């Protein structure tokens with residue numbers, strides 16, 4: 332078994348964290364990952380404390396494993412971090428790991444997580460940001476390379492980033508961006524990462540509730556079909572993201588303001604999806620789906636079929652173990 336500082340710290344059985352893949356990071360997928368020994372994640376940005384509690388309790392009902400929750404803390408959504416206080420406090424009482432992304436690391440929110448009994452994590456895109464996360468008291472740091480699907484914090488490739496971050500901080504570091512195979516996982520672990528964070532590959536997990544048209548587009552795509560853009564910035568400006576190029580072209584060609592309807596993860600209500608809005612397509616999404624963001628990392632190369640989350644984890648771990656042993 333692959334035992335690392337990450338598995339020791341969190342109690343996970345395997346060194347794999349599911350990325351909080353937007354509205355797809357819901358209880359069924361988070362619990363399936365946790366049941367398979369990984370760190371399942373919920374995405375709770377925009378949730379009230381009551382809504383967050385409901386989701387966290389739902390995960391707990393489905394698993395005895397380890398899970399966490401993620402907040403996108405961009406200033407575009409939270410000009411004042413104080414607005415997150417209550418929901419972070421509640422979440423820290425239920426989740427093992429509480430994680431933040433897209434803002435300069437902040438020690439007061441890290442202390443809030445700690446004082447309510449959880450571990451604090453920050454996904455970073457640069458060495459300076461990693462050092463700031465360590466200084467802010469984070470227990471874990473996720474180094475995200477530019478290969479990643481979804482919003483990207485940094486500007487450089489994962490290995491170059493790991494090279495710097497692993498020398499700069501003492502806490503366990505997870506590698507994120509472009510990891511969809513056991514080979515990529517083995518490379519990150521061999522480089523010194525304590526685990527990997529996997530996003531795109533879980534979009535096609537059976538439990539993910541991603542729209543089948545989105546899943547099909549990923550299954551047919553190659554890394555070269557992805558691009559980094561700022562096109563889907565309607566509700567989140569100045570935040571580069573990696574998506575399938577075809578969705579950028581379709582959004583640009585779309586005439587009109589509203590591309591369809593989507594379900595809000597927090598309240599469960601349906602709401603209009605604006606053209607160029609940063610949304611994640613679930614099974615309930617309707618409209619001109621091809622013009623909505625098809626978030627995808629370079630790891631899309633490893634997305635071949637719809638599988639249970641546990642099978643994805645088994646494949647990654649067994650291939651990584653085999654490669655790491657043959658290399659020794």
Ligand SMILES: Cc1cc2nc3c(=O)[nH]c(=O)nc-3n(C[C@H](O)[C@H](O)[C@H](O)COP(=O)(O)O)c2cc1C
Pocket residue numbers: 350351352353374401402403431432454475478479480481482507508509510511528529530531532534611626627628629630631
């Ligand atoms: C559909 C999708 C949604 C994402 N949403 C979030 C999010 O809500 N919070 C976050 O911290 N990262 C988010 N990310 C980025 C991931 O945390 C992670 O860095 C990325 O998925 C790693 O690259 P990979 O997709 O190649 O595995 C998202 C990624 C994808 C693909």
